[in-house]
Structure formats: structure tokens, C-alpha cells
Amino acid sequence: MKHLLAFIMLIAAVLGVKAQEQPAPAVAKWEYTAEKKGEQEYILHLNGTVEKGWKLFSTTMKDDEPNTRVVVDSAATLTGITEEGSLKKAPEPLFDNIEIKYFEDKVSLLVTVKLNGAVKKLEGAVNYMALKGEEVTGPEEVKFKFNLDASGNLVTAAAGLQESATAGQSLKRTTIDIEHPVSNCGGQENTKKSLWGLFLLGMIGGFVALLTPCVFPMIPLTVSFFTKKSQERKTGVINASLYGFFIFLIYVLLSLPFHFLDSLDPEILNNVSTNVWLNLIFFVIFIVFALSFFGLFEITLPSSLASKVDAKTSVGGIIGIFFMALTLALVSFSCTGPILGSLLAGSLSTDGGAMQLTVGMGGFGLALALPFAVFAMFPNMLKSLPKSGGWLTSVKVVLGFIEVAMAVKFLSNADLVKHWGLVKREIFFAVWIICGFLIVLYLLGKIRFPHDSPLKKISTPRWVLALIFLAMTLYLVPGVTNTKYANRSLISGFPPPLSYSIYGDDAAKGVEANVVNDYEAALKLAKEQNKPLLLDFTGWACVNCRKMEENVWPKEEVKVLIEKEYILVSLYVDDRKLLPEDQQFLFTTNTGRKKEIKTIGDKFATMQTENFVNNSQPFYVLISPDEKLLTRPVGYTPVAKEYAAWLQCGLDAFKKSK
Structure with missing residues (x-):
């Protein structure tokens, strides 16, 4: 449980997630002013009022002791701090009787700063710690801000992001009524289908994992152990089936932390799949796994952890069987880890929340567990299993090349979100094509790794596998061209969009949005042309969004409706580009949570959640120029006729509403 909580907090820390509980009352309230001391030199007066019973630590305490600190940004240099107030000193048992210096009731910090050149503002913060009995708080950050006026004086300004009624209304559109659309057509009914698809995807991943050297040899050994150890065949079958069930259960349990994260922030799973740092971390991890599969080194979990778990397997009964299943999960991690990583990224980048991941992990665990139960029931079938040998090594090498291809996908996600321009669509295809040809050459014995035995006969x-990979690779080749064949529909969503191309504006494109990331401009255009709006809540790293844009929108019946009858606005919920500073603000959500709106993605993800109680992508909404909801919104709709019918229904509703 301790490791599980640590994992949850690690992910939360990377994503900046905060619990939606009410914040604790501030121990100290601060006011600040400034006076000019000389040329470019000022004294900041930071006046704190301390809550009764609390002791606010002095700035003179050492760095390795509880203290208070003042920091300023690069606009100025801090040259000194003077404290005013009743400074007290006393030994504190809670800190091994060291002498603490503190203030009660009131304290004033006089901070001398010198501005660094011609600046227009100065920002900073007081980071204080305080003590009450055995309760310690902090460091608590209190930001301050000053603007430089025409006379050269520092004028107090509101620090940090502020709430704005006008900005808030730009997100929460009061005329949109999700419960009462003009027409009742549409609605998201395809989530259950996608859950089944993810379950099958998880099972495929599990069956692939079975063929790895970490898992395959364990099947006959484990089944033989249960059938021989048990005096009755029935007992052996029950124990082996229980063992398989626990394997399934362990992988399902691995998804539970994401349900916890989902409850903290409804947009957390989108942040997991599009967070730049997490994607870069996954990129590095997959490259490391690939190198391991190529035989450069062996990845193993700490032996102490495996030993502790393995020691528990000697315990009899159900508990011992559970720890045997846990031991398998741990020792096979070097082979199953990359497959699980792919499943994690694929599950969390689609709609449906953490349940998607649970279903996918359940499919993975079931595929791993089935052989142990089936072969225990029919032990004679063990004879039909191929013997472990060099072919398992070949499986690892092939998986290694696949891991390199998957690593590029994670790098591409980060690249798209940050607009670096490193992995353009054709670069992505080129890497996949190279990996495909290398797999073919390896399977035909033209490439060998140090741990491979000579291939005497193919x-x-x-x-068969070589021909399959060759066909798949040749299918990818048009992807690097600037022709009408560049759109490879079978893998739509994995490469970057058609517009993200090395060919620039000359690249082949599909249906293009009238407006990108500017709702107000699109609304104005809709009023001018008297057309309804098609809101496309999308994402740079959204697989299903690309599938819709490349496989559904270009269909004639859909394309005509979008281009002639609607104003299409694409709103990217994972765009990490910062909004201009004067457009950043603090927003209070429907649940009462304070949310910082700093990036384009923050703005439109919040807009989607607040107005449509949905945070999945793609998500399509039809509204009139006066912002009346025309139909029920829809999500991923891969059948062009269904999507066209929904668009036509919205058009009919618009005409009816007029």
C-alpha cells in the first residue's frame, strides 16, 4: 500500500494535481507596500498578521531549520532583510531543543532590493513556516507584486492569478443548455464499444507477453508444480485456476491509482497522456527497454523486492498462491513492462476515464492467466507446447524494434503538444519504415545480435512473419510522400496529422477548420455568415481525433456538410502554449475548485467540462450563432453515414430554430 500511494503521489506531483478539498486557513495574512530609498533601490514592507497561538519563524533561522524566506524574481536583487516586531527565542522540544526564533501576533519584514535595469514590475514571495504545539505548517508561499509607475515608484498590484467575472463568462456559456437541445438526435453511445475494443487490445497484449522468455517457460513449470503437488487432480486444477485469477486481479489492481487521480481532477487522464514530461519519460523508458531486448543489458527489479515476495510463496493456502502470482508479475516485468506501457498510453488517450485502463489491464491479465488454468485442466496439452529455445530470443528482438517505433510515438506526442517541429509526419513514417525493414532483415537472418545463435534454416x-512485416512496411511507404496516398487510414491517429508536414503549406490536407483555438472569432464568423457552429474539442496527441479527421471528415457526404453548412472551430485541449499574461486568470469550477487558466489547453478543456460535463476527445458539439445547443454532442463516430446524419440533424434543427 505504501508503494501504491507513493506511485499515486509521484504522478500527481508531475501533473501538478491538487486535491479538491477546502484549503486550510492561512496562518498569516500579509500586506505589502514599498518606498523608494534611492536610485533603483527600494524597501519592501511586508507586514504579516499571525493567527493566535501560532509562532512564525524568523528569517534568521538557518536553512536546515524551520524558517521564513523572501525571494524576488530576476527583475531585482535582494540586498538585505530587517525584521520589526517582538522577536522571541526559546528551545523547542519538537526540534531536539534547538533555540528557535519566532514572532507572535505581528511581524514586519523590511526587504531592501535593487532593480536590475529598466523593469516595469517586480514579483516575489514570502515563504514562511509556523508552529503551534506539535503542528508545523509550511513553507507556505504568499506572492506579492509591484508595478513601476511613471514617477519611478513601486505600486502595489494584485499578485498571482486573479478571478475575473468577464473571463469566467468566456468559459461558462450560460445560454448553452446541455439538457435541452433543439433536437434530441446524437449522444455518446459508442463508449461501451470502445471498452470492448480496449479489452480485446489488452488481451492481444497479454498473448504477446506470453510469448516472451520471461513468461513462456513459466507455463509448464507452474502447471506441473500445481498438478504434482496436489494429491488430487481436482485440487491441482482449483489451485492453478486460483493462480490464474490472482494474475488477472493483480493487473486490474494496477489501474486503481488512476481512478484515484481521476477523482482529484476530471481532466487528469488527458493530462497523463499529453503531459510533455511524462511522454518524454516514456520515450526514454521505451528506448531503454528496446536496448535491453536487443541484449545490450538485462533489466531486473531489485533482488531484495523479488526475494521478499518470493519468500511469501512458501505460505500455504490462498495467500501463498497469491504471492506466487505476484512473483510472476514481478519477475516478468522486463518483458511485460513495455507492453503495459503501450496499453497505458493507448487507454488514457481515449475517452472513458480510468475505466478504460481497468478494462485494458483486465484483458491483459486474463490473457496471461488463461494458459495456467487451461493447461492445469488439460495437462496433456502441455506436450503440444513448443520447447523454449532460440525463438524466444527472436521474439524479444522483434519486440525491441517495435518498442523503438512506440518510443517515437511518445516523442511525437510531446513534440505536437509543444510545437517543437522535431517529429514531422514524414519523419515519424520514416522511423517506422526503417524499424519494419530491420525486423524483416532480422527474421530472414540478415541481421544478427551477439546473443543470437546461427540461423541454419529459415x-x-x-x-510468414517476415512477409507480414514486409507487407505492413510497404504499406507505410506512401506516408513519406506528398501525394493523395500519404493518408494511411489503417494507422490513422498514430502519426502526426497531415498538416504537420515537412512539406509545409504544400502538404496534402483534409478538411480544415475555419478557426483554430479562438471560440469568439468563430462565433463572430458564424453570426456574420448565419451558419451554425461545429465545435471540435480535439487534442494534438488524440488518436481517435486523427482517425475522424483523416477517415471520416474527407468522406464526400461529411465533407460537403462541414465545408458548406458549418463554421468549424477546432479547440485543442492539450495545447500547452501559454496564453498572454493578461488573459490568464483563476476560474472557479462547477464543483467549487479553483483552477488556474494559463494555457490554451487549460481554457478549452475547462470550457468543455463546464458546459458539456465531458472531458473526452474527440467531442463534437453543434450550436447556433446565438449559442443554442442544436443536438446532443457526439464523440468518436467512425461510421461516416452516422456522422453525416448527425450533422444533417443539426442543420435541420438550426433551420427549425430560426
């Missing part, structure tokens, strides 16, 4: 399965 078996039929190797020929």
Missing part, C-alpha cells in the same frame, strides 16, 4: 513461421 522456418515457415519466420517466413
